[in-house]
Amino acid sequence: MADVILRVAGVNKRFGGLQALSDVGLEIERGQIYGLIGPNGAGKTTFFNVITGLYAPDSGTFELAGKPYSPTYVHKVAEAGIARTFQNIRLFPDMTALENVMVGRHVRTRATALGAILKTRATIREEQGIKKRSLELLEYVGIRKYADYQARTLAYGDQRRLEIARALATEPKLLALDEPAAGMNATEKMALRGLLENVSHDGITILLIEHDVKLVMGLCDRVTVLDYGKMIAVGTPGDVQRNAAVIEAYLGGAHTNVAAKGEPA
């Protein structure tokens, strides 16, 4: 049995009359880049929001690195070790890039209000540690030179990088990215892919929700395909690519034969 980081099973979620997720689950092994794909409205983001504590599921079991966790509070999920980014970048716009990453260190540090007011030695040391680590992370994602600029003034691709650096600052066991390539041009996508490969190479497990099938196919070790809230395929990118149900979901039934020869994009 391989080393499983995230094990989620039997997730159901209903919004009024719409069954957004039915019996969805996945297992992510340590070090994998795991892709979650599906057409618009398939329930990818809903599932993502469930595992990160944003939506309360109607049912489901959740286990992170062998320990059950309950995704009821968003901040507890981050504490447990899942860091996420958002589909429509959510930085702290008026804070500097460095401060953004420093906020990410919050959950792994413990200075109190009293410690800050009295400026105790422990607080000063911790603060130096936070700053040092945050600068390292900015360097890691390649935007160290923008450390003192306000986040909202950064270019789009750099904002994405900053969001990833901020998520990494929480020392996650699993880095969950919600459509990181959305709105990027081909060059930016290539650069992002390089960054994610580095992150993965440095031992961090990644869950990737993506619209860009090409990116997913090139990057992921394993893929789950959702359609109308159901899992229609699980497997390696190659397997999934040839799966008839997947092709039908993306292109409609009539195209099945044609598309089977090429890439479902």
Place this chain on the structure above:
Amino acid sequence: MSDFFPRLRNSRTAVWAATALVAAVLVLLPFVFGQMGNAWVRALAFALLYIMLALGLNIVVGFAGLLDLGYIAFYAVGAYMYALLASPHLTANFPWIAQTFPDGLHNSIWLVIPLGAGLAAAFGILLGAPVLKLRGDYLAIVTLGFGEIIRIFLNNLNAPLNITNGPQGITLIDPISFGAFSLAKTQSILGIELPSVHLYYYFFLILAIVTIVICIRLQDSRLGRAWMAIREDELAAKAMGINVRNVKLLAFSLGATFGGVAGAMFSAFQGFVSPESFTLNESIIVLAMIVLGGLGHIPGVVLGAILLAIFPELLRHTVGPVQNFLFGHVIVEAEVLRMMLYGLAMVLIMLYRPKGLWPAPEHGINPSNRRVAGKAQAG
């Protein structure tokens, strides 16, 4: 952010020289203003109290982004706490208290300051707990209600038990004293005669400086960053593992603390408190100070507090004489003119300096990226 003099930052001597200069000005200020009468020194002392209030409110509104329109309630809590603990009111109304304290209730400042801070913090949590999930306008309305509830309580708690003496307020409140050294009398220090207002000025100056230091340290701390993160994007802050509930409660209670201490000082300085001092109007003036100065930026907030606290005094002394000189009689009362000018100033500020007179400095990349960055924010 805490650099007051960024151009001099690199030179240690320059910083010391500037600090010494500012200190000298602050020490000599009451003597200069004192030439025009003690009312001016009194106004200065009040300006220092308002600095404490404004900085306290700035923690809640400026740092954590929680619009609080009832902040003056904490000022009231501190003021009444001191009034009750250091005046003959309770002993006169409750025989058992008179029996327990045959010499009357007089409490040391070393007890009153922590107690005022603690009580106000407790009230801060009392206000904070039910409004955790509220934002923007809704939060403003509930906090406004809270402020009014406290005032109305103070106004009506004179029956069946006379606790606050209702609208008449509490009188004969002890002045501040350190042992035998009373701030209410003229004291001679190093051969210089210092009247009571001067002594209060210096004492409040120390408190205001302590407040500024605490605020700067909080701002640059893990907690300060968590507050700003909540202000900027609450959901993203949660996703970073910040316990939004605790951090918001800390903002309310720490903010309230400064209000409570300032209130206790106010009460001792005046020797009299009544519910009239704690109306919605006062809350709004304190809020106006921080908005005028620069929301969330400590030097700006201090500037705003000084301007709005001194401004009425300035009008009081100039409006009458100027009109007398020009027209031979007074046409517009200073008080009326003050509200008109407040309104005008607010409109002008919103038009020309929407971030306040002295806002936090911008740190932008070259402007060509702004369009893209703006789009990303909108998306």
